[in-house]
Amino acid sequence: MPNPTHRDFRAVMNSSEPHNIEAPAPPGSPRRNRWTSFSLLTILLLLTIAALGVSHVRMSWQLDENNQAMATMQAELTQLRKETGYLEITDEKLxxxxxxxxxxxxxxxxxxxxxxxxxxxxxxxxxxxxxxxxxxxxxxxxxxxxxxxxxxxxxxxxxxxxxxxxxxxxxxxxxxxxxxxxxxxxxxxxxxxxxxxxxxxxxxxxxxxxxxxxxxxxxxxxxxxxxxxxxxxxxxxxxxxxxxxxxxxxx
Known part of the structure; x- marks a missing residue:
């Protein structure tokens, strides 16, 4: 009596249905582009950080300019009050x-x-x-x-x-x-x-x-x-x- 194991193997080999068997990649062939995907994510992250940094620096400059303008306006207002004799009451007990x-x-x-x-x-x-x-x-x-x-x-x-x-x-x-x-x-x-x-x-x-x-x-x-x-x-x-x-x- 034939061995069932050999019989099953022959049946499988004689079958007309194709079978895809993935062969191992040769040593010099390119692999899946995983590092390329990682590099793109890194570049996007760095660009985002750089954009946030530039935006922060620009807002800081604008804030400094606004503070300087406010200080100048406050000094001019103080001088104008002095020249016009504006009575500024700070303590009603004095x-x-x-x-x-x-x-x-x-x-x-x-x-x-x-x-x-x-x-x-x-x-x-x-x-x-x-x-x-x-x-x-x-x-x-x-x-x-x-x-x-x-x-x-x-x-x-x-x-x-x-x-x-x-x-x-x-x-x-x-x-x-x-x-x-x-x-x-x-x-x-x-x-x-x-x-x-x-x-x-x-x-x-x-x-x-x-x-x-x-x-x-x-x-x-x-x-x-x-x-x-x-x-x-x-x-x-x-x-x-x-x-x-x-x-x-x-x-």
Missing amino acids: VHVVAAPTHEDLVWRWKVFVPEGVTIKSHMQVKQSTGGSTTGTSRLQEGTNQIELAIYRGPEGQWKQKLTVVRGPSTSSSSSDLPEEFMSWLNNAMTSSSGLLNAEGTKTFQPDQEITLLTMTARGRVKPDPETGERSKQLTEESTEITAWLEPEKP
Whole structure:
């Protein structure tokens, strides 16, 4: 009896159906392109990372440019506020003062914020070294006030000093006359000023603190005598001081 194993093998070999038997690849033949696929994925990943990096750098540059532009605009706004006398209130428990611009000679303005429960008086004094002085006083109210000091010629031709305080719709003022000879001397004098002047921005002070708004010192010009050519000593000794200050009112 034939061996069933050999019979089955012969049946298989004699069958008409084709059989695909994959032969092993020879040593030098190319393999499946697995490394090529891996390289493409790597390139795509690197391109994505590079694009994200470029986008991040570009956004960082734009952010820096925007920050620089904002800083420039903020500096310009701060300077503009100083030049226009903008009163910036940062702490309502403190007194705030800023000098406001004027376009007239011998006229000064300030904006003052007075905290709640605080009473402050404003003073203006013209004092001559040869003797005599005039003083004006007004009271400031709680909130924002505007103070104006002015030396001007009145409607009748006389010189006056005037202190005006404006608080909303209400206005209070005090004035006094100045001698003609004093103003004639002052107009030919050399002056120097200190205090809270224009373009300095808002300053803060404690409610019980005395605040100097203006100190203007005027001294006569030294002129040579037309006959001897010597300089006059009398003019250098004469001086005038215009002072404005805020003083807390004691209870």
